[in-house]
């Protein structure tokens with residue numbers, strides 16, 4: 001089904017304007033300076049949008065980004081990614097991956113579960129190709145391995161959120177009380193994807209899913225780019241929706257929008273970066289988040305507390321033995337009183 005068939009007349013200019021998408025051509029990298037560490041005054045920081053893949057898939061992703069996305073500044077293996085972020089003061093990582101074809105999700109999930117077992121400060125999500133054989137069993141197995149939710153990508157996997165294949169995913173996530181992180185927004189659209197995200201994705205379709213599955217917790221990354229207003233309104237209406245900020249604070253993507261997080265439900269906004277697939281400094285968005293004038297309470301929620309709740313991340317700071325982390329934690333608690 002093509003959503004353009006149903007687009008009201010007044011919105012047609014918008015559709016035409018966005019036909020080519022943000023990534024009609026690859027974007028340039030930025031040479032912005034990077035910091036050594038997470039600033040000391042910040043509360044506990046969870047990066048809830050970090051990509052972890054086996055080496056061969058990372059290599060294929062870098063290749064894709066060279067052709068269609070942007071120059072990736074941090075071409076690292078999964079273990080290098082984890083060491084890099086944790087050694088700079090990120091307290092916890094939510095690791096994500098996605099299966100771009102049937103038959104590989106099981107191996108990817110086993111890989112993610114192994115990374116999580118090796119490091120208690122990494123929480124991993126599972127993936128599956130919706131509609132593939134045994135999709136439900138693949139997810140059940142992943143949950144048994146300890147994976148904390150499901151990550152899907154509508155553009156890479158050509159997902160229509162209203163399809164029958166997706167209903168199985170919603171059901172299993174609800175049954176096991178696991179959140180679903182799904183890139184369901186229309187942007188950044190690229191000709192390098194096998195389908196057209198503007199035909200496949202819409203906030204309205206997502207609204208129907210959120211509304212008809214009140215027991216299913218859903219997180220949409222990139223604040224729902226590029227239907228920001230629609231997603232922001234949905235946050236007000238539905239308690240089972242979260243949005244992550246990934247790449248929307250960087251002032252990098254060609255967006256006609258700068259998010260005002262203070263006007264949104266700060267108990268439903270989650271900080272994430274898309275590290276290591278970045279064209280700019282790892283802490284660019286962290287620094288910008290600090291400049292938004294948010295209250296200490298809101299910062300603590302967005303930077304860590306909301307992600308800990310959504311992904312059931314246990315507080316493991318005591319195991320760190322790091323002065324900075326302990327100090328940040330105390331600061332965060334103080335801010336809540």
Ligand SMILES: [Zn+2]
Nearest residue numbers: 049051246274
């Ligand atoms: Zn991502």
